[in-house]
Amino acid sequence: VQLVESGGGLVQPGGSLRLSCAASGLTFGSYAMGWYRQAPGKERELVAVISSGGSTYYADSRKGRFTVSRDNAKNTVYLQMNSLKPEDTAVYYCAAGVTVNSGTYLLRPDSYDYWGQGTQVTVSS
Secondary structure, three states, X not given: OEEEEEOOEEEOOOOOEEEEEEEEOOOHHHEEEEEEEEOOOOOOEEEEEEOOOOOEEEOHHHOOOXXXXXXXXXXXXXXXXXXXXXXXXXXXXXXXXXXXOOOOOOOOHHHOOEEOOOEEEEEOO
């Protein structure tokens, strides 16, 4: 199983980025997907999650600015990030966790079976 994130980079405050996570080696439609991030010296934190059926959940500070989506035909999950702030600077990770119910999303990091290597997002002027 591989999860490969892409789309990170340097962006000015107020800018946008779209992260992608391409999955291989698993039955993508059976997995809930999550985006987490970790800033230097801080713990990994939840950004957004999406069930296999498309139900979503966002951490409070990301609501309205971030949008998670998935394309099961392309085995890819996306994270659209708008109105970026310096405090959004972190390494962003995607994760996959198998679920039985298509409406189930996973909130705990230890619920996930697989993790990507991460992509750096830096928000700075």
